Amino acid sequence: MAHQQLPSQSAIVGTEENEQEAIDELIASLPISEGLVRPVHHLYQNFWCPITMLPNVIAFQRHFKAKDKDIVLISHPKSGTTWLKALLFSVVNRSRFDISNTPLLTSNPHEVIPFIEHKPWLDLDGLAEPRLLATHIPYLSLPESIKWSNCQIIYICRNPLDTMVSSWYFLVEATRLMDKPVWSLEEHFETFCQGEILFGPFWEHMLGYWKESLERPSKVLFLKYEDLKEDIGGQLKKLAEFVGLPFTEEEEEGGVIEEIAKMCSLKTLKDLEVNRSGKLFGRTIEKRSLFRKGEVGDWANHLTPVMVDRLNSIMQEKINPFGLQFKTR
Numbered sequence: 001m002a003h004q005q006l007p008s009q010s011a012i013v014g015t016e017e018n019e020q021e022a023i024d025e026l027i028a029s030l031p032i033s034e035g036l037v038r039p040v041h042h043l044y045q046n047f048w049c050p051i052t053m054l055p056n057v058i059a060f061q062r063h064f065k066a067k068d069k070d071i072v073l074i075s076h077p078k079s080g081t082t083w084l085k086a087l088l089f090s091v092v093n094r095s096r097f098d099i100s101n102t103p104l105l106t107s108n109p110h111e112v113i114p115f116i117e118h119k120p121w122l123d124l125d126g127l128a129e130p131r132l133l134a135t136h137i138p139y140l141s142l143p144e145s146i147k148w149s150n151c152q153i154i155y156i157c158r159n160p161l162d163t164m165v166s167s168w169y170f171l172v173e174a175t176r177l178m179d180k181p182v183w184s185l186e187e188h189f190e191t192f193c194q195g196e197i198l199f200g201p202f203w204e205h206m207l208g209y210w211k212e213s214l215e216r217p218s219k220v221l222f223l224k225y226e227d228l229k230e231d232i233g234g235q236l237k238k239l240a241e242f243v244g245l246p247f248t249e250e251e252e253e254g255g256v257i258e259e260i261a262k263m264c265s266l267k268t269l270k271d272l273e274v275n276r277s278g279k280l281f282g283r284t285i286e287k288r289s290l291f292r293k294g295e296v297g298d299w300a301n302h303l304t305p306v307m308v309d310r311l312n313s314i315m316q317e318k319i320n321p322f323g324l325q326f327k328t329r
């Protein structure tokens with residue numbers, strides 16, 4: 001894996017006329033990490049960004065103007081993004097749709113809440129409010145208007161042991177689709193521990209949002225995959241309160257929380273026709289590969305004791321001192 005570490009780059013500045021040229025120049029100047037099978041990643045502002053998304057990330061940073069009512073769902077990849085998209089969409093739109101007519105029956109969660117960095121820059125002004133948007137961009141690299149407007153951020157992450165395993169399966173699927181040789185678990189583990197994964201290093205990603213959630217709890221809601229697994233009802237209430245749409249007593253008694261939880265469960269989403277076939281993200285991913293096991297502790301079926309020790313010590317050194325802990329079983 002050839003790459004050189006350089007100090008962080010700041011976002012480019014330029015006039016509209018020379019914008020593309022400036023972006024191309026900036027990209028050409030960035031350190032590269034090129035694995036055996038995956039597309040090239042660039043170290044941009046201290047995170048590893050795939051070349052396919054980098055121009056979109058830069059355009060997002062330069063042009064996006066957050067509105068106060070926007071809700072931005074942010075995650076470290078493979079941490080439960082798809083699940084949270086379904087839950088957030090259902091909570092926010094529950095006065096428009098119930099489980100008999102929810103768009104989730106006919107669209108994948110990634111189609112109802114799009115990733116900004118997956119598409120060339122779009123003017124989002126026409127979208128209905130509150131606009132629900134998603135990204136994997138680390139906190140420090142978010143557009144300033146997201147940080148400083150009254151829009152809200154909902155972040156989800158997951159214990160790194162399961163995230164590592166989940167991301168490996170995802171990568172294996174992606175490389176299979178690209179007809180490239182499979183990246184071994186050991187190779188992926190090494191890359192993960194070095195932080196050279198999509199939008200990594202994972203510790204910086206989590207900590208950026210963790211610290212902000214402690215400082216500004218009404219701005220950033222920090223969720224963990226394991227908590228959602230343990231108490232989906234409690235976490236749904238927390239989510240609804242955070243976005244200013246708490247469940248009423250009537251709704252609670254009428255079983256609305258349970259209905260949303262069931263509609264968004266792995267089993268329901270996985271079995272829907274819309275999620276069983278077809279591709280997403282520029283046809284690089286099969287929709288069905290987004291829904292695998294969804295268990296806490298699956299790492300124990302894949303990682304050796306040496307691997308577990310190594311990831312645990314990365315967590316102890318880089319994450320735990322800031323008060324961020326994960327359940328791993």
Ligand code: A3P
Pocket residue numbers: 075076077078079080081082083162165166167169264265266267269290291292293294295298
């Ligand atoms: P596993 O690979 O461990 O099964 P992301 O959506 O961020 O890509 O995360 C993918 C992980 O979330 C996968 O974990 C996937 O199975 C799990 N997942 C997807 N939908 C889910 C749901 N509705 N409920 C619980 N887990 C879900």
